[in-house]
Amino acid sequence: LARAGIAVLAVDRDPLTAEVARANAEALGLADLIEVRCADVTEIDTSPYDAVFVDPARRGGRGRIFDPEAYSPPLSWATAAALKAPRAALKIAPGVPHEAIGPEAEAEWISDGGDVKEAVLWFGEGFAPGAFRATLLPSGATLTAPAPLPAPPVGPVGRYLYEPDGAVIRAHLVADLVERCGGRLVDETIAYVTSDVPYSSPYVSGYEITDQLPFNMKKLKALLRERQVGVLTVKKRGSAVEPEELRRRMKLSGPGSATVFLTRVAGAPTMLIGHPLG
Template sequence: MEMTELTALLTRDGLALLDEVGPITSAAEVAKAVSRLRAAGHSPDLVSAVVGQAHLRAKAQAKFGEFADRMLFTRAGLEQATRLNVATLHAVRMRQAGITHVTDLGCGIGGDSLAFAGAGLAVHAVDADEVTAAIAAYNLAPFRDEATVSHGTAEEHAPDPERRDEGGEEAGTHAVWLDPARRTAGHSETQRVAASDWSPALDWCFDLAARVPTGIKLGPGLDRELIPDEVEAQWVSADGSVVELVLWSGALARDGIRRAALVVRGDAMHELTATADADDAPVRELGAFLHEPDGAVIRARLIGDAARMLDAGMLDEQIAYLTGDAALTSPFVQSFRVRETMAAHPKTINAALRANDIGRLEIKKRGMDIDPAAFRKKLALKGSQEATLILTRTPAGRIAILADRV
């Protein structure tokens, strides 16, 4: 979205038109809406803004639920925004640490700031992009008593850790939430950039975090060698996808915890924590059950702890699959009961599928250079039953495992 489009939208008539149009969920609906609004005499800027926002609001339901219906977005801002249920967990940690004021540096469209303000924290949200800052201000308008928004850089608006303001805020009750720009500038198509090109620079973020309680939101694939020893590193997965790595410092870092895997599924939340990377469990032969650790557990290198909870071992020292004979599972893994194993060849697998009357098949793989979609085309799926096919590697070689989800 360009400033001309936003200016056209942020009028009483523009916002009323957006509400009138309602959610747009497909490219075909986009084309129809553009034609209808242009025929009604609306300006190109207003039509572009209204249709674009209606389409983004529909997409935003997955992250913001019903709140999306009153928010504004940019395409890039929505893609990079924190899911509201995850942002709420950030706010809860702030409150539990005794924080009352948060400076959100790199606030984007304001997803985390919404959660902070909703939790009763005073928020100063900052973004370097003028359009994005204006959208954040609109989204935070319901919290005008709790939130302010500035257009500027993180470096310009970083708090002084020794500051005691006129409102009585004491040092130690103020925290920073930092989301460095890790992609090229823009409101739609953006590309990832190297850590050396992030804004603000990662070293600057770490320096601030050493002086002020800080949460730094980063991509889950961050080079672990870059993580400072004194922070808590928490990988977060939501509904099966690893969505972020947060580095917590100062009062926001929990005592004795340096590695954490937070698994969020719907309204349920489970966390595995440790003082350091866990030692892997020993390799053992395939047992009655196979377990696939959640991506956050893998990223946090807590696979060994998950294995010991299940009385399981590693299927291969280089593969993130666990196996054992105990009929156990946990929120930190997906578990499968093994039916049989075979060579990882389509002919052999097809024979097993026929023998087991399998017509619906989930295919998973680790440690094998196979495209599951292409491999599926080689299989004859004509039965009435369902199963999971796991293609992987063991110390003895490549195998296929036919299994059932537990």
């Protein structure tokens, strides 16, 4: 912000962090635009400012903090501060409960290479209060929908299976993908989407399913031996089996490759075997 010529007040109650921030501002030649204040930010009146950005401490002495009200500063204070400013952005943990997110913000989950890295609450002009958004990096593809969406249909496994990006799952936008591809969930509690026709989207990884088996290690091992599968990718949702343990027990050998999904279909432990589309 300071590099763009904007005057910034930076607040942190940790003296060492404040000193490092001052040193960085000096080193970058921005000290005239950045005021660093060692203070409790909850005692700062944010109403005179054009924008507010809050990156609360989400770790304590015992590790990661899951309760947003235990953040430093708490999410409730950050939200109140955001509502006093024309624009605001609040960083939150990607796993924050959706019920902790107020209706005043647009909530965005951001993934990088499929791994969910960040979540941000946006306030002000240009954002849709109550909407949920998933943004994928490095492509920049972004998907948004009002929340909550209606529950998607559930049905049998079709020829194709789609694994939504983690940001889409965190943003509860799987139902939007189901509608877009004309598909259904394989189980009401599992974020795997299936359809009978191929579908291409940056928000999913697609697979063609060749086999569906009840969960049975011996049957899977026999099928993989018959197909001469030497390279096996194991994915799971709703299964306690560890991928490395499964690969070890399969004793793989051969030139072929396959992907196995350990999941539930209509509540039943199931193995789906296939290969990536494209």
